[in-house]
Amino acid sequence: MIPRNSTFQVAFLGLLAGAVFSSTANAQSAPPTDIVFKNATVMTASHGAIEHGSVWVHAGKIAAVGTTVDAPASATVMDASGKWLTPGIIDPHSHSALDNDVNEATSPVTPSMMMIDAFDNRDSALYFALAGGVTTELLLHGSANMIGGQAVVIKNKFGLSRDAMLFPNAPRSIKFASGENPKRVYGSRNQLPSTRMGNFEVMRQSFEDAKAYMAGWDAYNAKVEKKDATAVVPKKDLKLEALADVLRGKLYVQIHCYRADEFLTEEAIAKEYGYKIRAFHHALEMYKVAGQIAPTGTAIATFTDWWGFKDEAWDAIPWNAVMSMRKGVRVALKSDSNDHIRRLNQEAGKMVHYGGATEDEAIRMVTLNPAWIIGVDDRTGSIDVGKDADLVIWNMDPLSTYAHAEKVYIDGDLFFDRSMLGFGTPHFSGAMHGGDGFGSDDEDGD
C-alpha cells in the first residue's frame, strides 16, 4: 500500500494542489504544503492499524502512509508519539445547521427541496461536531415525507464560507422515509398517507407520474430529433424532474426505515421502478433480515443503542450493527442528533462491547462505511494515498470513553485544536448561531 516512488507522488499530487488551494482560498493562512505525522498508532480504516506509523500529507492529500515515509526535509513534522491518528469521522445522517428547517412537511412528496438552501455555516452544532472529530456530514431532509428533499454534503471547515464548506462534486443524495413519521404527520391532518399502505402507494404513484413525465420528454426529444415541426416543449417540473433523476439513477436514495417488512417492501419497489437504494437509515430491525438484504448491496446507517422511543423502535437491539455486518451488510453508525454527532467515536467503541467488533471494524463504521453511503469513499474515509487529508489526532484509542479529538485536519488544514484557547478553531472567530433543537429526524415542525 505504500508507494515507494516519491517523485511520482509529488508530480501526481502537484496536479491536485491548485484545486485544493482554490477551495480554501478564504482561509486565514495557507496550511503548510507538507506535513508529516510521526509515531502515531495509525488506524487506516482500510488496511488495519499501523503501530508507530507515519502519514505524509502533501498539498492537502495523503501522500504516503506506513512505518516510514519519504517526506521532504522541509515538511512540518508533528510528533504524535502516544497518539492515535484516524481518518476524519463521517456522519451519514445529520440535520445540523439547518435552523430546524428539516422537513418541508406540507406534502408527502417534496423531492425538489434542496437542503443547501437552509444550510447555516455558522451554526454552533457544526463546531461541536468538529470538536468531536467530524470532518464530513450528509445533511439530510427529515422524515416527515415519503420522498423528501435532496441532501447537501459538507466538509466541516468551520469558519470558511458556505461555498467553501461544500464537499466538491459529491454525489447527490435524496431522502426517502417510511413508517410512522409520514403516516403520523399526514394522518394527523386526515390526509393521505395515514397508513403504511398509504405511504407506499404515494411512492408508487409518484414514480408513475415521473415515468409519464419522462415519456413526455422522450417523445418531444424524438420529434426534435426527426425535426418534426409539431414538437411542443413540455413543462419543466422541478418535482417530477427530481423523481425522474431517481429513476435515471442520478440520485443516491437514502431511506429512513425501521422495520424489517419495510426494508423488503422498499427493495421491491426499487426493483419494480429500477433504482438502487444506497442505504437504509436507522434500520433498527436489519438484524432480522440482513441475510436477505445483503445481496442487494444496500448499506445501513444505524443508531448503536437507541430504542423504545416509538413503536417501530421497540425491537431495536444494540447488537444490530454487528449482527448485520456479519451477514454481509455494509454498516455505518450515524448521529441523527446534534448531541451524538459529537461522540461518534464512542458509538463505534460500543460496537466492541455489543457484538465483539474488532477495533478495525468499529472505526470503519464511522469513517469508510459512511463515506461509501455518501459516495465519497474514493476521496475520504480512510488513510490511503491520494485521499483527502481529513485526519484526527486523538490523545488515546478513539474507541475509548476517555478519548479526545486533539487536532482535526480537513484537506490538510487544521480546523480544530483543543489546546488553543477560546473555541480552538484556527479558522473561526466571531459569533456563532444557536441553531435550533437537537437536529433530529423527528423534528417535523407540524
Add this chain to the structure above:
Amino acid sequence: MTTARTATLLLFSVLFAAPGVHSGAQPAAAQSAPIAIVGGKLLTVSHGTIENGVLVMVDGKIAAVGEAGKVTVPSNATVVDAHGLTVYPGLIDPDSTLGLTEVAADEMSNDLSEPSDEIMPHMHVADAFHAETELIPVARLNGVTNAVVAPGTQDSVAGQDIFIQLTAGNRDQLILGRDVALAMNFGAEQRRRGGRGSSQFPSTRMGLITQLRQNLLDAQHYEAGKEAAKKKASEKVGDKDSGKGPDKPEERDLKLEALLPYLHGERPVVVGVYEGYDVETIMKVAAEFHLKVILNHVTHSQEVLDEIAAWKVPVIVGPIYDLPRANERFDAVYTLPAELARRGVKVAISSAEAGGPGGAHTVRNLPYAAGFAAANGLPYDDALKAITLNVAEMFGFGDKLGSLDVGKMANVVLANGDPLDVRTDVKQVYIQGVAQPMISRQTRLREEYSK
C-alpha cells in the same frame, strides 16, 4: 466448597434457560448459599482498589471484602473465579423515569407528568411504577442495580420519587424506598406559555415563584392549623371557653400535607434547574423555607458554581450531553462535574440524554456518562462515586448501597474491564447476592435471530 467450574456451569444453565425466563415478572429469590468472588480487581469505591481481591456474599449482604489470602471463604461457598474481571458495586442512576414509560411516543405507556397544576407534591411515583417494564432488565445488563425514579419535568413541584432495586420481582419487591425525595423544577419549561392558554396563571417565572411560595406558606399554615386543632382536641370540653374541644371532623389536604416532610427538612428536595440565574432564584426560596436541596442539571450555571459550592448542596449533573450555548466552548457542559468537584461539591451523574426528562431507555449508558465526565477532568474515583456511593448518600441509602463494604447489600457487578469504558462487557450482575439472569427482551431477540 463448590468449584469455579460448577459456578460457571450454573451461569450457563441460566443462559440456556433464556426463552422461558421472563425478565421482570418472576418473584425475587433470596440468596440461598454463600458466594465468594475470587481473584478479581475490586473497585471498592469507599476504600480504594484491591488488585487481587475476594468478596464474600452471605444472605444478600457483603460479608467480607479484602485481599486474597486475607479473607476467609466460607466452606459452603460457591466460588466464582473473577480473575481478569473487575468487580464493583452496582451502579445507581440518580435521575431516571424507569417504570414510568415504555414506548416514549406511545402516550398511553407514559405516566410522567400530571400537568393539570404546577404544584403536585401529592403525586407519588410509587403509584405509577411499572415493575415489569422491559426497560429494567436492559439497564441491569450494563451493571445498573439501583435508580431513583422521578416524575416528568412539566411541573414546578412534580411529585415524590422512589428509590428502586433493578431486580426481578413485583412492585413492592423493587421499591426500596417510596417518597424518598420531592421532585421540583424551575425554569422556562414550567411556564406553559401557549400550552394551557396564555391567560392562565402562571405564565412567567414571577408567577411560578409566587405560586410556589404561596403553596409552601399554605402548607405551613395548614400545619399550624392542624397543630392548633390537635391542641384544642386534647383540651376538655366544658372548659369555661365554650369554643374549645373538637368541633368538626378532621379535613385532610393531601396536597399540602405532602409538602410537610420537606418543609421540615426530613427528606431532600431535588430541584431541576438549568440556568445560573434560575439557580439563584430558586435557592432563595429554598433558603426561606429551609428546604434540603439537591440541585439537578445546572447545565448553564457555569457562572454560579462558586455560589453552589458555598451553599454546600449536592448536585446531580445530567445530561452531561446537553448542548452548550452558541458561543460557548464545546466542553462547557462536559466539564461541569469536574468544575463542581474541584470546588468541593458532592456530585452525582445521571444517565439522561440531551432533551430527555431523565433516563429511561438510556439508563444503561450511565457508566459512559460518568466516564465522559472523567475524560473531561473529573478524577476517576469521583466519577465512579458519582454513580454509586454519592447517589446512595444523597437519597438516604449510604449505609446500604454504593460501595463494597461489609454489611451493605450485595449488589455487585463483574465486568471484563473498566466499568466506565464503552467497550467493556458486563459479565454478571448480583443483586442482594442473587445472580441476575443476564437476559432482556433484547437478548432474547438477539438469540432468536442468531439461530
